[in-house]
Amino acid sequence: xxxxxxxxxxxxxxxxxxxxxxxxxxxxxxxxxxxxxxxxxxxxxxxxxxxxxxxxxxxxxxxxxxxxxxxxxxxxxxxxxxxxxxxxxxxxxxxxxxxxxxxxxxxxxxxxxxxxxxxxxxxxxxxxxxxxxxxxxxxxxxxxxxxxxxxxxxxxxxxxxxxxxxxxxxxxxxxxxxxxxxxxxxxxxxxxxxxxxxxxxxxxxxxxxxxxxxxxxxxxxxxxxxxxxxxxxxxxxxxxxxxxxxxxxxxxxxxxxxxxxxxxxxxxxxxxxxxxxxxxxxxxxxxxxxxxxxxxxxxxxxxxxxxxxxxxxxxxxxxxxxxxxxxxxxxxxxxxxxxxxxxxxxxxxxxxxxxxxxxxxxxxxxxxxxxxxxxxxxxx
Amino acid sequence: xxxxxxxxxxxxxxxxxxxxxxxxxxxxxxxxxxxxxxxxxxxxxxxxxxxxxxxxxxxxxxxxxxxxxxxxxxxxxxxxxxxxxxxxxxxxxxxxxxxxxxxxxxxxxxxxxxxxxxxxxxxxxxxxxxxxxxxxxxxxxxxxxxxxxxxxxxxxxxxxxxxxxxxxxxxxxxxxxxxxxxxxxxxxxxxxxxxxxxxxxxxxxxxxxxxxxxxxxxxxxxxxxxxxxxxxxxxxxxxxxxxxxxxxxxxxxxxxxxxxxxxxxxxxxxxxxxxxxxxxxxxxxxxxxxxxxxxxxxxxxxxxxxxxxxxxxxxxxxxxxxxxxxxxxxxxxxxxxxxxxxxxxxxxxxxxxxxxxxxxxxxxxxxxxxxxxxxxxxx
Numbered sequence: 001x002x003x004x005x006x007x008x009x010x011x012x013x014x015x016x017x018x019x020x021x022x023x024x025x026x027x028x029x030x031x032x033x034x035x036x037x038x039x040x041x042x043x044x045x046x047x048x049x050x051x052x053x054x055x056x057x058x059x060x061x062x063x064x065x066x067x068x069x070x071x072x073x074x075x076x077x078x079x080x081x082x083x084x085x086x087x088x089x090x091x092x093x094x095x096x097x098x099x100x101x102x103x104x105x106x107x108x109x110x111x112x113x114x115x116x117x118x119x120x121x122x123x124x125x126x127x128x129x130x131x132x133x134x135x136x137x138x139x140x141x142x143x144x145x146x147x148x149x150x151x152x153x154x155x156x157x158x159x160x161x162x163x164x165x166x167x168x169x170x171x172x173x174x175x176x177x178x179x180x181x182x183x184x185x186x187x188x189x190x191x192x193x194x195x196x197x198x199x200x201x202x203x204x205x206x207x208x209x210x211x212x213x214x215x216x217x218x219x220x221x222x223x224x225x226x227x228x229x230x231x232x233x234x235x236x237x238x239x240x241x242x243x244x245x246x247x248x249x250x251x252x253x254x255x256x257x258x259x260x261x262x263x264x265x266x267x268x269x270x271x272x273x274x275x276x277x278x279x280x281x282x283x284x285x286x287x288x289x290x291x292x293x294x295x296x297x298x299x300x301x302x303x304x305x306x307x308x309x310x311x312x313x314x315x316x317x318x319x320x321x322x323x324x325x326x327x328x329x330x331x332x333x334x335x336x337x338x339x340x341x342x343x344x345x346x347x348x349x350x351x352x353x354x355x356x357x358x359x360x361x362x363x364x365x366x367x368x369x370x371x372x373x374x375x376x377x378x379x380x
Numbered sequence: 381x382x383x384x385x386x387x388x389x390x391x392x393x394x395x396x397x398x399x400x401x402x403x404x405x406x407x408x409x410x411x412x413x414x415x416x417x418x419x420x421x422x423x424x425x426x427x428x429x430x431x432x433x434x435x436x437x438x439x440x441x442x443x444x445x446x447x448x449x450x451x452x453x454x455x456x457x458x459x460x461x462x463x464x465x466x467x468x469x470x471x472x473x474x475x476x477x478x479x480x481x482x483x484x485x486x487x488x489x490x491x492x493x494x495x496x497x498x499x500x501x502x503x504x505x506x507x508x509x510x511x512x513x514x515x516x517x518x519x520x521x522x523x524x525x526x527x528x529x530x531x532x533x534x535x536x537x538x539x540x541x542x543x544x545x546x547x548x549x550x551x552x553x554x555x556x557x558x559x560x561x562x563x564x565x566x567x568x569x570x571x572x573x574x575x576x577x578x579x580x581x582x583x584x585x586x587x588x589x590x591x592x593x594x595x596x597x598x599x600x601x602x603x604x605x606x607x608x609x610x611x612x613x614x615x616x617x618x619x620x621x622x623x624x625x626x627x628x629x630x631x632x633x634x635x636x637x638x639x640x641x642x643x644x645x646x647x648x649x650x651x652x653x654x655x656x657x658x659x660x661x662x663x664x665x666x667x668x669x670x671x672x673x674x675x676x677x678x679x680x681x682x683x684x685x686x687x688x689x690x691x692x693x694x695x696x697x698x699x700x701x702x703x704x705x706x707x708x709x710x711x712x713x714x715x716x717x718x719x720x721x722x723x724x725x726x727x728x729x730x731x732x733x734x735x736x737x738x739x740x741x742x743x744x745x746x747x748x749x750x751x752x753x754x755x756x757x758x759x
Contacts, residue, residue, distance in 0.1 A: 027617070029574045029581045030702035035692045036712065043716075044701040045584045046453045072452035073426045075607030086491050087467065100426075104605050111466050112492040194409045194426075202407045204425045204609065225484050227455025228608030229584065237407070311416040321424045322410035329410070335417055 003062055003177050004246030010058035010239050014050070023054040025236045047224050051232040055207075055239050059197070062176040062242075063189050065209035067216035069223050070235055074172065074192025075100050076228035077206030079108070081168065081190065083222050087113040089136040094121040094151065096144045096349045097170070098192075099333075103340040118345070121151040122282055128159060137166040142181070143173040143286075146298045146333045146357040147350055148273045150282025153289055157185025166215075172196070172324070177245050179290035182211045188219075195324025196295075198241040199248050202325075203234045248326060248362055252295035255328075255368060256360040260297045262369050268306060268376055270354065273298040295360040296323060298333075304353050306376070307332060311356070313375040316367060323359030328368055331357045383442070383557055384626040390441050392434040393619070403434040405616045427604050431612040435619050436587075439577070442556040442622075443569050445589035447596035449603045450615060454552065454572025455480050456608035457586030459488075461548065461568060463602050464595075465516055467493025472510045473519040474501035476527055476729045478550065478572075479713075481519075483720035501531040502662060508539060515543070520566075521550040522559075523666065526678045526713040526737040527730055528653045530662025533669050537565030546595075552576070552704070557629050559670035562591045568599075575704025575739075576675070578621035579628050583614045628706065628742065632675035635748065636740040640677045642749050648756050650680040650734070675740045676703055678713070680732065681756070687712070687734045689755055696743055696751045703739030708748060711737045 001009075011023030026049050031042040042048050052070050060068035071077040078101055085091065093105065095118040105116045119126045121140045138160055142151040153169060160167035168188045169181035175196045181189045191197055193205040210216040223229065230238070253276075260274035275286050276293030286293060301307060310330065311319040317328045321336050331337060338351050346352070360368070381389075395404055406429050411422040422428050432450050440448030451457040458481055465471065473485060475498040485496045499506040501520055511518075518540050522531040537547040548568040549561040555576045561569050571577055573585040588603075590596045603609065610618075633656075640654035655666040656673030666673065681687045690710070691699050697708035701716045711717060713731050721731075740748070 027582045029578075029584050029705070030698075030700040030709070032698045032700050033691075035699075036688045037715070046455060049584075071607075072456070072609050072611065073607030075426060075605065076452070076456075076609075077607075079606045079608070083488060087493055100605070100607075108463060108602065108605055113467060198409075201409045204409050204429075204607075204611070206607070222488070225455065225480065225488060226459040226608070227451075227453035227480070227584075227586070228459070228606070229452050229456075231452070231584065231611040231614040233613030234611040308416040312414070318412040319414075319416070320410040320412045325409070332416060336419075336423075 006061055007058070007242045007245050010242055011054040014054050023051055023236065023239065025232050026051045027232050045232070046227050046229055049232055049235070052230055052235040055230070055235045058239060058242065059207045060209050063209040064180055064182050065189070065211045066213040067210055067220070069208040069219055070230035070238070071206035071208070071223070072228050072230055073204045074194060074206040075104060077190055077208050079104055080222050080226055080228060081188065081208060081219065082109050082114070083226065084218060085114055085136055088134055090115040090117065090132050090134045091137045091139055092127055092130045092135060093118050093139045094141045094144055095119055095345070096147050096149065096351065097141050098145045099338040099340040120149070121156065122149040124152055124155045124159065127156060131163055131165070135163070135165055137168055139168045139170070141170040141173070142179070143275065143294055143296065145173065146337065146355065148275050148296060148298060150275055150286045152285050153181050153184040153186060161185065173294050173296055174290055175245060175249065177249050178292040178294060182209065184289055187211050187215065193238050194322060196249060197245065198238045199245065200241055200325055201322060201327060203237045203241070205230050205234055205238050249292070249295065251362045252360050253292050255362070255365040256295040256297050257293070258365040259358065259360055259368060259372070263297065263299050266376065268302040270300040270302055297358045297360060299356055299358070300352070300354045301356065302354070307354060307356060309378050310372070310375050313378060314371050316363060316371040317358070325359070326362045328361035328363060329359045333357050387442065387622055387625050390438055392437045392441070403431055403616065403619060405612050406431045407612050426607050426609055429612055429615070432610055432615040435610070435615045438619060438622060439587050440589050443562055443589040444556070444560050445562050445569065445591045446593060447600070448587055448589045449599055450573070450610040451586040451588070451603070452608045452610055453584045454570070454574060454586035455484065457570050457588050459484055460602050460606050460608055461570060461588050461599065462489055462494070463606065464598060465494045468514055469494050469516040470512050470514045471496045471517045471519055472507055472515055473498050474521050474524055474531060475499055476524045476529060476731070477519065477521055478525050479718040479720040481550070501536070502529045504532060504535050504539060507536060511543060511545070515545055517546040517548055519548045521553070523553050523655050523662070523674060523676070525553065525717060526735065528655050528660070528676065528678060530655060530666045532665045533561050533564040533566055541565060553674050553676055554670055555625060555629060557626055558672045558674060562589065564669055567592060567595060573618055574702060576629060577625065578618045579625065579704060579706060580621050581702060581705030581707060583617045583621070585610045585614055585618055629672070629675065631742055632740045633672050635745040636675040636677055637673065638745045639738065639740055639748055639752070643679050643752070646756055648682045648686060650682055653678040676737065677740070678735055678737045681734045681736065684733050686756070687736060690736060693755045694751055696748055697738065703737070705739070706742045708741040708743055709739045713737055
């Protein structure tokens with residue numbers, strides 16, 4: 001069954017009592033036991049909630065994993081997975097990753113003697129050189145945020161397998177609709193479901209899918225013990241969002257391509273990062289592993305004065321953090337999403353004071369382009 | 381302003397833009413910005429959400445703290461707070477702490493290099509003797525779960541303060557209506573808000589409240605970095621639940637007292653644990669620091685068979701995990717709240733196979749007693 005069909009199916013067969021075609025919002029903390037030592041399968045909502053479970057099973061199916069887990073935010077999902085690792089262990093991480101992930105690794109987990117090396121994961125040999133005897137995991141964003149670099153997931157997963165390292169892929173930018181890392185050999189996928197999966201900028205949520213049932217048990221233990229679970233209402237909203245994942249992304253990609261093309265020809269744009277453009281260094285790799293290029297576009301404007309103009313003079317496009325929703329958003333990574341990354345690292349990566357990031361929505365592309373055009377002109 | 385008024389009128393119950401007398405449910409992930417380098421009060425909903433914020437401020441106010449934090453569950457509140465500690469740090473923990481807390485301490489934080497010593501915290505000497513040079517916190521529950529043991533909070537906090545140690549109290553059983561640990565000198569109050577604060581068994585949530593600013597900033601950093609936050613719908617439901625906190629607690633507590641006294645007179649009930657009973661060993665200390673005995677009690681029955689029958693045949697109280705709801709809930713600590721604790725550790729703490737915990741809800745007391753009587757005293 002295709003991903004879009006599976007997405008529409010989530011929760012559909014759930015309510016056998018009434019036949020309702022959506023899963024109910026189980027706004028409950030606890031469940032009555034039929035008798036001593038008996039359970040309906042549900043005991044306590046932190047441990048398992050039917051609405052959350054419908055989402056967890058749905059994402060697991062979409063990603064082809066053994067089991068899915070829903071968390072109160074993408075960061076809660078990542079933090080929970082990091083607890084799989086222990087003192088003295090080492091992880092290799094994509095260098096231009098989301099600032100919140102970087103902050104979590106450096107300011108929370110480093111104190112527990114976990115070590116992180118940040119490398120350009122679009123270069124497999126750089127990853128290979130960073131492997132140490134105590135390396136236990138690779139954490140890859142593919143595509144990366146905000147520079148849309150492409151990691152060869154299949155190649156990295158093979159390297160991991162060979163060395164007995166866990167391969168974790170943050171698939172937030174592509175979603176299972178466009179890329180299924182577990183099929184490419186990865187062990188765990190992770191999502192900020194706040195983004196494309198929920199897709200409406202109305203929910204904060206994180207999801208994890210684990211391929212191996214035994215590893216999934218460990219993740220379940222951590223999810224339940226730490227308790228950073230997603231509430232039933234938010235679980236329901238993510239399910240609702242996922243039903244339109246395919247149609248949203250189709251339109252978003254189409255718009256993104258058009259906008260990236262337009263930006264490339266604009267005299268006041270220095271550089272455009274979009275893997276769908278010819279000449280993008282990761283284009284071929286991405287074509288070999290994903291069904292599309294996504295809907296994130298980053299670009300450098302000619303000078304810093306244009307940054308403020310674009311952020312504030314666009315009328316349709318909101319200046320706000322986050323991405324992946326039906327509405328187009330523009331952000332300034334240097335001071336927003338990547339503010340926690342050290343200035344010298346940002347500079348080396350290309351996250352500078354003329355870089356802007358667009359999350360392209362499902363509005364009409366011509367309107368979006370007209371909005372950008374008028375902002376560039378700076379007319380009142 | 382009295383507590384009962386403060387839970388209804390605290391300044392955080394009104395929507396500033398419309399003056400609606402309820403806070404809207406801000407089901408949103410992000411906020412449009414007006415300045416390109418000076419962001420507004422809200423920039424991303426993991427960091428701040430107005431609905432969650434109203435709840436956090438309300439809980440902080442009720443606990444008489446400066447800052448409150450809402451989490452996805454009580455365990456998320458506890459886990460995030462424990463991230464304040466670093467490898468090599470040591471904690472002294474009340475031995476009959478909630479099973480889930482015991483589990484994260486022994487299986488997760490132990491692995492991260494944070495060590496815990498479990499002591500009978502009814503005796504401050506036990507705490508004192510367990511303190512080491514690297515002890516950073518004392519972690520308490522009073523009344524404890526499920527045996528309702530009492531710890532002298534002002535005494536423990538005073539001892540901790542002298543040594544520069546933080547005192548953390550899980551105040552779930554009491555709520556700020558009955559006990560406010562920050563006023564007794566403690567530093568951090570934790571809650572499973574799922575229980576009495578929300579009170580309707582329909583939300584999973586947790587809280588941390590502090591009074592000291594610097595500690596507040598550190599927890600705020602961890603809440604945002606770790607992201608185990610409470611969603612807007614759940615935040616709104618808890619705000620709604622808190623409005624009836626006082627009336628619910630008063631009624632449940634009154635009923636719990638009557639049930640405890642009745643149970644104590646039954647031949648097949650071996651022992652009743654409730655700090656409202658005059659013979660309770662912590663009676664004096666408890667009533668010196670709290671304004672009531674709460675609505676949770678435990679009792680031991682004469683046999684495992686009778687225990688099974690009570691759990692299965694009582695019709696009014698739900699046999700379920702959790703507590704603190706409008707509906708009475710019977711639970712079986714050995715297999716539920718303390719199932720995460722190894723058998724020896726559990727039995728050493730008096731959590732036997734004949735122990736039942738009862739969280740008294742809002743049913744009529746006579747109905748509850750009649751129901752218990754029917755099963756316990758059946759021929």
